[in-house]
Amino acid sequence: MNTADNVVEMRSISKGFNGVSVLKDVSFDVRKGEVHALAGGNGAGKSTLMKILQGVYQADAGEILIGGKPAAINSIQDAKAAGIGMVFQEFSLVPSLTVAQNIFLAAEPLGRGGLIDDRTAVKRAREVFSEMEVDVDPRAEVSRLGTAYWQLTEIAKALAQNAQVLIMDEPTASLARHESEALFELIDRLKQRGISIIYISHRMDEVYRLADRITILRDGRHLLTAPLTDVTPEQIVEGIVGKKIEGQLSYRARDRVDHDGAPLLEVRGLNAGNRVRDVSFTLRPGEILGLAGLMGSGRTELARALFGIDQLDSGDVLLRGKKVNLASPQQAINAGVALIPEDRRAQGLVLEHSVQDNLLLPLLGQIQRGPLLDGAKGKALSASLIKRFAVKVAHPNRPVRLLSGGNQQKVVIAKWLGTDPDILILDEPTAGVDIGTKSEILDMIRELASAGKAVIVISSEYPELLAVSDRVLVLKDGSIIRDIPRSEIADEEYLQLAVQGV
Amino acid sequence: MSKSNTIAPRDTAARNFGTVLKELDWRRYVIYIGFVVVFIFFAILLRDQGFLSPNNLLNIFRQTATITVIAVGMTYVIACAEIDLSVGSVAGLSSVCTAMALSQFGLVPGILAGLAVGLVVGSINGALVSLLGIPSFLVTLGMLGIAVGVAQWITASAPQPILNDTFNTLFGSGNFGPVPGLVVWSAIFVAIGAVVLNRTRFGRQVLATGGNRNAADFTGINTKRIKFQVLLISAMAASVAGMLYAGRLQSGRFQWGSGDELSAIAAVILGGTSLFGGFGSIIGTLFGALLIGLINNGLILAGLDSSQQQVVRGAIIILAVAMARKK
Numbered sequence: 001m002n003t004a005d006n007v008v009e010m011r012s013i014s015k016g017f018n019g020v021s022v023l024k025d026v027s028f029d030v031r032k033g034e035v036h037a038l039a040g041g042n043g044a045g046k047s048t049l050m051k052i053l054q055g056v057y058q059a060d061a062g063e064i065l066i067g068g069k070p071a072a073i074n075s076i077q078d079a080k081a082a083g084i085g086m087v088f089q090e091f092s093l094v095p096s097l098t099v100a101q102n103i104f105l106a107a108e109p110l111g112r113g114g115l116i117d118d119r120t121a122v123k124r125a126r127e128v129f130s131e132m133e134v135d136v137d138p139r140a141e142v143s144r145l146g147t148a149y150w151q152l153t154e155i156a157k158a159l160a161q162n163a164q165v166l167i168m169d170e171p172t173a174s175l176a177r178h179e180s181e182a183l184f185e186l187i188d189r190l191k192q193r194g195i196s197i198i199y200i201s202h203r204m205d206e207v208y209r210l211a212d213r214i215t216i217l218r219d220g221r222h223l224l225t226a227p228l229t230d231v232t233p234e235q236i237v238e239g240i241v242g243k244k245i246e247g248q249l250s251y252r253a254r255d256r257v258d259h260d261g262a263p264l265l266e267v268r269g270l271n272a273g274n275r276v277r278d279v280s281f282t283l284r285p286g287e288i289l290g291l292a293g294l295m296g297s298g299r300t301e302l303a304r305a306l307f308g309i310d311q312l313d314s315g316d317v318l319l320r321g322k323k324v325n326l327a328s329p330q331q332a333i334n335a336g337v338a339l340i341p342e343d344r345r346a347q348g349l350v351l352e353h354s355v356q357d358n359l360l361l362p363l364l365g366q367i368q369r370g371p372l373l374d375g376a377k378g379k380a381l382s383a384s385l386i387k388r389f390a391v392k393v394a395h396p397n398r399p400v401r402l403l404s405g406g407n408q409q410k411v412v413i414a415k416w417l418g419t420d421p422d423i424l425i426l427d428e429p430t431a432g433v434d435i436g437t438k439s440e441i442l443d444m445i446r447e448l449a450s451a452g453k454a455v456i457v458i459s460s461e462y463p464e465l466l467a468v469s470d471r472v473l474v475l476k477d478g479s480i481i482r483d484i485p486r487s488e489i490a491d492e493e494y495l496q497l498a499v500q501g502v
Numbered sequence: 503m504s505k506s507n508t509i510a511p512r513d514t515a516a517r518n519f520g521t522v523l524k525e526l527d528w529r530r531y532v533i534y535i536g537f538v539v540v541f542i543f544f545a546i547l548l549r550d551q552g553f554l555s556p557n558n559l560l561n562i563f564r565q566t567a568t569i570t571v572i573a574v575g576m577t578y579v580i581a582c583a584e585i586d587l588s589v590g591s592v593a594g595l596s597s598v599c600t601a602m603a604l605s606q607f608g609l610v611p612g613i614l615a616g617l618a619v620g621l622v623v624g625s626i627n628g629a630l631v632s633l634l635g636i637p638s639f640l641v642t643l644g645m646l647g648i649a650v651g652v653a654q655w656i657t658a659s660a661p662q663p664i665l666n667d668t669f670n671t672l673f674g675s676g677n678f679g680p681v682p683g684l685v686v687w688s689a690i691f692v693a694i695g696a697v698v699l700n701r702t703r704f705g706r707q708v709l710a711t712g713g714n715r716n717a718a719d720f721t722g723i724n725t726k727r728i729k730f731q732v733l734l735i736s737a738m739a740a741s742v743a744g745m746l747y748a749g750r751l752q753s754g755r756f757q758w759g760s761g762d763e764l765s766a767i768a769a770v771i772l773g774g775t776s777l778f779g780g781f782g783s784i785i786g787t788l789f790g791a792l793l794i795g796l797i798n799n800g801l802i803l804a805g806l807d808s809s810q811q812q813v814v815r816g817a818i819i820i821l822a823v824a825m826a827r828k829k
Contacts, residue, residue, distance in 0.1 A: 309719070329722035339720065347720045350713035352780050361710055362721050364703040372701045415721075 005031045006068065007196050008053065008084070008165055013062035015048055022048045025062075026222045028215055030165055035187060035197045037211035037228075041240050041434040042404030044217040046200055050167050053198075054086055055079035085158025087168045093150055093157075095143035100125040102142055103157045128156045131193075132186060148179040155186070159195075166190070169200045173432055176295030177460065177499075184210060202434055203461070204233050216240060241436040251467055251486060254286070254450055261285065262321060264454045265423055267306070270315035275301035277478035279315070283423065283454045288445060290469030291458045292499050298478035299458045300342055303425045306456075307339040308332040319422075333362065338421035340412055342428045342458070348412035349400050356382040356396040358411055363418045381418070389414040390440065406437030413444065424448060425456040430464060442468055462492045474498050533772050533789045536822050540793060544800040551803040558799065560682060564750075566795030567674075567684035568593070568743040570788055572762055573769040574695040575739025577787045578732040580770050581699070583712040583779025584631065584638040586733060588623065589740035589766060591649035593759030595619050596744030598653045600669075601662035601754025609669055613745065620734075620741025623649060627737060628730035638733065646763070653756035662754040673749025687746060688788070691739065696784035708732060712779025768819050769794055793822070 009029040015022050023045045030036045040046045051057045053064065055073045064071050066082045073079050093102045100121045101108075109124065111117030125138035129152075136145075136152050145153075151171060158166055168187075172180040187197055187210055199211055207214060208228060215225040216239040223239050224231075263282040270279040275298040283289055291299045304310045306317065308326040317324055319335055326332045332339075341347035349358050359382045360367065367378040382396055391410045393403065400411055409429065416424065426445065430438040445468050449455050459465045465472065466489060474482035474495075482498050489495055544553050552558055572589050579586045596619040604612030623645060630641045664670060676683045699705035710718040711728045718725050740759070747758035771777055772793060773786025797818055801811040 307720075328724065329720065330724060333722045341720050346714070347716050350710050350717050350780065353709070353713050357706070357709075361706065361718075361723075364706055368703060372697070373703060373706070375701075 007032050007066070009065040010049070010053065011063050011065070013049065013052060013059045015052060015057060015060050021220060023220045026217065030196045030198060032196055033191050033194045034212045035191060035199050035210045037199045037201065037207045037214040039207070039214055039236060039240055040217035041436050042406045045220040046217055049217070050198070053079065053084055054167065080161055083162060083164035085161060085163025085166045087151065087154045087158060087166060087171060093142050093153060096141065098139050098141055099136060099153050100138035102153055103128065103160050107161065124160065125156065128160050132156065132159070133189060134186065147174045151183070165196045165198065167198045170202070170432055172201070172203065172206060202432070204236065218242060237435050240434065254446065264320060266318040268316045270305065270317070271313040272305040272310050273301060275478045276305050279480055281473060281480065281483070283456065285452045285454055286449050288449045288455045288457060288468050288470050290465040290472040291456060291475060292465055292472050292495060293475035294499060297475040299475055300427055301478070302475070303339055303427050303456070303458060306332070306425060307337055333419060336422035338416040338419055338424050340416055340426040340429055342431070344408055344412050349408060351401040352399055354397045355386070355393050355400045355403070355411055358400050359385050359415050359418065362415055385414040385418050406433040409433050409441065410437070413441065421453070423454045427458045428460065429457065462495050466492065466495065476501055531774065532822070532825050533774055533786050533793065536825070537789050537793050540796055544796065548800060548803045553800065553803055562792070562795045562799045564682050564684045565798065566791050567688040568746050569762060569765050569769060569794065570688040570791040571691045571743040571746065572740050573766040573787045573791050574691045574784055575736035576766045576770050577695065577775050577782050577784055578699065578708055579736045580775050580777060581712045581779060581782030582708050582729060582732045584729060584732060586627065586638065586642045586736040587763050588627065588642040588645035588649055589736060590759040590762035591646045592619060592623050592737050592740040593744035593747060593762060594756045595649045595653040596741035597748040597754040597758045598657050598662055598756055600745050600748050601664050604664055604666050604669060609666055612666070612669060616741050616745045617738065620738035624734035624737025628733035631733060632726040632729040650756055650760065657756060659756065664748055664752050664754065670749045670752050674746045675749055675752065684746060684750065692784055692788045699782055699784055709780055709782060765794055772819065772822050
């Protein structure tokens, strides 16, 4: 392959932190107008490699060529000047400013007398959006827009700075399905205009839908680069995980569901806010119930209501046939309900606190001796949770922030399972988690159900939902529109149509 | 300065321990280093002015006691990612109410009156912050004015003498055996404060609420109640500090404690408690308060007048906090 076709070429990059080698002799290149998927487990070195390209870190060894010429990228400014743009996973926008103000932040067009010319900014922002063929009002305040628009603003911001290469890290993580589809179409259009995209995602279907080539990293080493036409999904997963994963993502019937037994949870005519409307269902011990629906269909809100975060307007919740009042999370926990929230960083963890402190937070009652907490008992309890859930930590006293996404998620799950709940609700339990950890989490869910617990799983990923659920409830506008046993769901497409309300 | 340099990586365990130490970020412990440095500096510079005399050292403790008591309460508030600017005024109001009730009704009603000030002000602060969701900065800024205004109003700006010897001995003027009462008071507050923050469920919940309120809510912690409680604790501590002023100076006056909120906040931040919440150290706070007391004492002994003292004190505090922040 001719080097001149490569807009970006990273050669033999090595990087270490505090003597720990994170990248070893990794080479990576991107051609003009291609979508190049970058895959690997958490900690494989993807983000370090991308941070080197963005100028956040400097490589210890190796070189970077931009458009065939060696380039020194020592700062984020250098990377921007070289045409590298980043669409941040955690959006880098100032919510209180308008779309146009954000797009031209720190590069505002100046008018007479050196004052900012907002009118030109709005005009140029409009031009960028019309090239992208999307409809966004440049004068709207960012905080008033939904996540999909934030992302479009991020992309416009990079394009306005003449980015030739866009790095997208899990861009669909916070998007609903139709929004994702719109993003994919936008990526196709950008491709046609000669813009290259480095696409980082754990979702296999997206990689196959979009990417021309894939590069897999494992443990800081380059494993393979190949056109997607030459590799099977199984090969990719095996490459990422380092071993064969069989059947983890396919449904296995468990015999424990007692369909005639007394329900563990019974919900009758539940109303909460305007996102949960007249919801009724039952949940039996050993059963895994999937909640499917579009973003905004009321899945998360139903979970929040059952966990006592949002107040119920009307309706009854019965646990083991007894009416319970779930007015606060504390009451829900006491009743045996646990919720793994959808946003682990914002809702599940105190990031700056240690792994141990996070694990023990809902379990403080268990380690109390008189009025004081028993330090030794706490240490032992957290150690046993870390072991039981195979959380990879260097030391339980180190901040949970330092863990990879998958391990952070395991901490959240471990923290809640330590309370030994009867009913476990998981909201997007594998978002942003690598495939290896994902299969571990799905296995964990199956084991819990087999142990007689009742589980509710909310997921936007249909393969995952179908892999574990015994029954799927489809929500739309806050109401249950379908209640389908797993055996009646032939494939993903069937479920997708049900969700669309067809 | 960093301890980790002295540990030889003999085996993996020791090396792990070393990296842990390194990441524990010694900046949080800068207060102890700063304290020792300033102490040695004054000990050498002011050796002829009697800096090291037992009497002077006890004096430092005595003069620091009220700030320490206030700062212990403030540590809870700041660790919970809130702030309490009303503590100085609460101390003044409490000194006045105690003095007035003492002369009218006797010892026990006097003490109860002082505590009632903390209870009432703390409940109002807490309710406005936790129930109405008004930022604590604004609530307590308003309360700063209200409390000192009430104290001045009900006394018509006149000092309220306290002639009750039992009270004066108990709160500040007397000794318990060889130990000055004020030192005992601060020791009690520091001991209880440290144990509660580090070793009880409530303490953990305060830190979790300050570290990530959302996650704390999702964990079943009643964060509204926690916010209420920390503001109540802070006001109660301030009201005890007010009584210590009253006992030591044998009178109640609305000016007692004025400006103490800034010294207390400085002591807490110097002590390594995060201004953004989530971390708190009561022992650090004690040393923060002692450092401020040390500086005050040293500057007086060095013969600086009060305007110069203020300038030097401000500069030292900024320097110390800057060192604590530097990576």
